[in-house]
Amino acid sequence: MNKLSLSASLSLLFASAFNAQASTYITAKAMLDVNNGKLINAPLIQIDDGIITKVTKGAVPQLQAGDHHIELSELTLVPGLMDMHVHLTSDPTVPRSERIGQSIPRKAIKAAYFAEKTLMAGFTTLRNVGADGYSVIAVRDGINAGDIIGPRIWAAGPSLGVTGGHCDNNRLPPEMKYTAEGVANGPWAVREKVRENIKYGANVIKFCATGGVFSKGTKVGIQQYSQDEMNAIVDEAHMRGLTVAAHAHGTSGIKAAIVAGVDSVEHVSFVDDEAIALAKKHGTWFSMDIYNTEYTLTFGEQNGVAEENLAKERQVSKKQRDSFSRAVKAGVNMVFGTDAAIYPHGDNAKQFSRMVEFGMTPLQAIQAATINGAKLLKVDNQLGQIKQGFAADIIAVKGNPLQDITLLEDVAFVMKAGVTYK
The missing domain is CATH 3.20.20.140 (Metal-dependent hydrolases)
Structure with a gap:
């Protein structure tokens, strides 16, 4: 029992340390680039410690142990x-x-x-x-x-x-x-x-x-x-x-x-x-x-x-x-x-x-x-876009808000600083 307890404790300690390095990935139907108004299909967003570390298109997340994948296959991502x-x-x-x-x-x-x-x-x-x-x-x-x-x-x-x-x-x-x-x-x-x-x-x-x-x-x-x-x-x-x-x-x-x-x-x-x-x-x-x-x-x-x-x-x-x-x-x-x-x-x-x-x-x-x-607010190098190096403040709606702006009245997903609240 002592060996089992020690083994379990070491496993939990290792998992905790490993998860501290874990990433969150978001995939979605589309993502709005608010700079140019383009809708990017099949985006993949990587988030580490609340910051967007990578934005790619059409990729599949390569998950490691402890990583988290948020799949929003019917939704369009918009900056918070x-x-x-x-x-x-x-x-x-x-x-x-x-x-x-x-x-x-x-x-x-x-x-x-x-x-x-x-x-x-x-x-x-x-x-x-x-x-x-x-x-x-x-x-x-x-x-x-x-x-x-x-x-x-x-x-x-x-x-x-x-x-x-x-x-x-x-x-x-x-x-x-x-x-x-x-x-x-x-x-x-x-x-x-x-x-x-x-x-x-x-x-x-x-x-x-x-x-x-x-x-x-x-x-x-x-x-x-x-x-x-x-x-x-x-x-x-x-x-x-x-x-x-x-x-x-x-x-x-x-x-x-x-x-x-x-x-x-x-x-x-x-x-x-x-x-x-x-x-x-x-x-x-x-x-x-x-x-x-x-x-x-x-x-x-x-x-x-x-x-x-x-x-x-x-x-x-x-x-x-x-x-x-x-x-x-x-x-x-x-x-x-x-x-x-x-x-x-x-x-x-x-x-x-x-x-x-x-x-x-x-x-x-x-x-x-x-x-x-x-x-x-003079934080345009940190907030306001879904972009590498920016805070992971991301929402999602069902549809294209450029075609129907009222979609923003019914937000289906809310993330702030990499934490999902809705």
Whole structure:
């Protein structure tokens, strides 16, 4: 018995050591090359330690002991999708009056739940542009540590905003003396707030350059921060190596944010030819949420959205979609950003059909959610493609998404960093 036990123990030890070197192979019906839009038949992907080490065509995997073969013979492989504008702590099905009373720990739990749900929808990378109490930063760190399941997350801390502006909270009475934690006024104060966000783990900075749809008492077209303040925010963030996103509906705020050097402008509802020209000159990315209008106008009232906010949504929606079409036609840099939390998390891919409807080709829409998102995050040598040396973030759908973009709404397979989640 002692000899048998020793033999079994040695066998397990050997197998464990051998499996550490094991490879994963994926074969599929086809694979989309998002760079050129070509569909590659019968691809073979080799993955080691979460990284794609080889991509070939028409080959059969030569499996060694311990290797794993994932056979997706009826599916098309696509790089893991990226949504550059989400708010994981917010639940649109919960009335806004109830959300005010939610604690930071409660919001963090919501964010963890929605992070997993979004990953299962095929989104392996997210940019969370603003959350209270550094809650999503904690979720991101929990995902990275393997405590919970979710996508890769670039997380802002509290969004920067002016007193009484879109990123402040104007729904409470003055005697409560409440100010949102991201509020800062003046060039030195905003620099301090950027530093504070970085201190507590933010790896992207977000500020509100104009009023917004879902705040109380702000006008969507009105600029909030001055040019000097925006310049200071961007300079401080860039000095520390972080990218910057600017919420901006109004024309003057869009232009001021671009001139300040932001990496992306969010929403971009009231854009003009000068703003488009500035974006092209500076290489600024536009992130335009053109899906969620129908959800807001259909379900907003029953979800506790005030008439003031519904009226602003009606004001913005068509203008924003017109602006999207003009920006696409002009060749502005575009990423996929949905403002998930205005509609239910996990429905992110429903925006693809809107992007095609309002001017993009299916390939352009997919590129916005893959290679373009990676470029915005400055990780385009690591993410956004199924390519040797890149992270093994891979999804699969049944059919050709270039022929039917809605196939991305029903993802059959999800892998992140070489780990299969669906």
